Amino acid sequence: MTLADVLAESARLHGDETAIIYEDDTLSYRELADRVSRIASSLHSLGIEKGDHVAVWMPNNLEFLPIYFGIAAAGAVMVPMNTRYRTHEARYILSDSKAKAIFMVPRFLKMQYDEMLREVAPSLEHLEHAVILNQDADVGVPSMTYEVFLSAGRDAELPDVMDEDVSQILYTSGTTGKPKGVMLSHANVCDNARVTGEVMQVTARDRYFVPLPLFHSFGLVLGCLTPLTFGASIVLQDIFDAEHALQLMEQHRCTMNFGVPAMFMMELEAYRDGDYSLQLRSGMMGGAPCPIEVVKGVRREMDCDVCIGYGITETSPLISLTRFGDDDQKRAETVGLPLPGVEVRVVDDQRQSLPLGEVGEVAIRGNVMQGYYDMPEATNEAIDGDGWYYSGDLGVIDEDGY
DSSP: OOHHHHHHHHHHHHTTSEEEEETTEEEEHHHHHHHHHHHHHHHHHTTOOTTOEEEEEOOSOTTHHHHHHHHHHTTOEEEEOOTTOOHHHHHHHHHHHTOSEEEEOSEETTEEHHHHHHHHGGGOSSOOEEEESSSOOOOSSOEEEHHHHHHTOOOOOOOOOOTTSEEEEEEOOOSSSSOOEEEEEHHHHHHHHHHHHHHTTOOTTOEEEEOSOTTSHIIIIIIIIHHHHTTOEEEEOSSOOHHHHHHHHHHTTOOEEEEOHHHHHHHHHHHHHSOOOOOOOEEEEESSOOOHHHHHHHHHTSOOOOEEEEEOGGGSSEEEEOOTTOOHHHHHHOOOEEOTTOEEEEEOTTSOBOOTTOOEEEEEESSOOSEETTOHHHHHHHBOTTSOEEEEEEEOOOTTOO
16 A cells, blocks of 8 residues: 555544644544645645655654655655754755755754755755745745645646655664665555554554654654554654653543653653553553663553564564563563564574574565665665665574564
């Protein structure tokens, strides 16, 4: 399925139900689908064609996901940008991705996006349009407000989009060298979201709390695309604060909580100091090792049967996940079993499989990226002819397959 297919199906089945909650605003599934249609048509009117790249530079808000699906419905490719980028980083991403348009807010926290873009705009030969939320601003390229952009859309014949088409390019943090643009197809993210939801037994009755940034695959695919696939609701937070997070989870009766271990630690501490009535059933923790004390506290005190996951942007992103029957030790000391449809092996320096219990490089097959954008050599180095992606991570597989 494509992203547009997923949303159309959920809107058909859950049209009047709430899809997104942000602060005091909400969007139902029907309203979300209508907004996405307008965005796709407006992009077409702007001259955005199938395969064009469109950057998104903004924090979590009510419009991020409509823009995400709108870009996909138009056949274009979203390039999400880290909200903490500095000027030189923004220049690199916009230049390397050849973004033709950008959705942005003028500023966030102490970051002046309008000033940064105005500084780098003369060096960006491909950037033609800027759509600015909240207010207009001089950004060095032709711009319009979001409201004007939405009003420009007309019923348009949108291009056919296939599930193997690239839907997004997410730039890695670049631990060595410059960041690489990871190309993920519609099938990559839609399949990963669906399988994750099946393992976590997600239903339309669930409400996800998502403080994770949507420019990252953890927040975007696992935190948002998964619930939207199953007709569940999403409660977004733009700047993480543990007390406010607990208030939001209580207010909106959230059943699922997503975050990195540090977030869960702060929430657990705030929970112990406060008086909250939560209705959590599960959630996902990943991105760093999780101390067993935190697993125990979250499960027993917050009554959140949290799953521990391991993922990489290049694998769409989730690779493995603990299961509901696992004990605290299994959750704290492993990152679970591979997802259905995903193969994992541990290899030596010659990429030969190692026996169980031996440490080596983790290799993954199934739901692997389409490649690094404009980097064929790096792609061929990372993915072999049999479709195995070599992560550079060290790991070990135990006798239970964890």
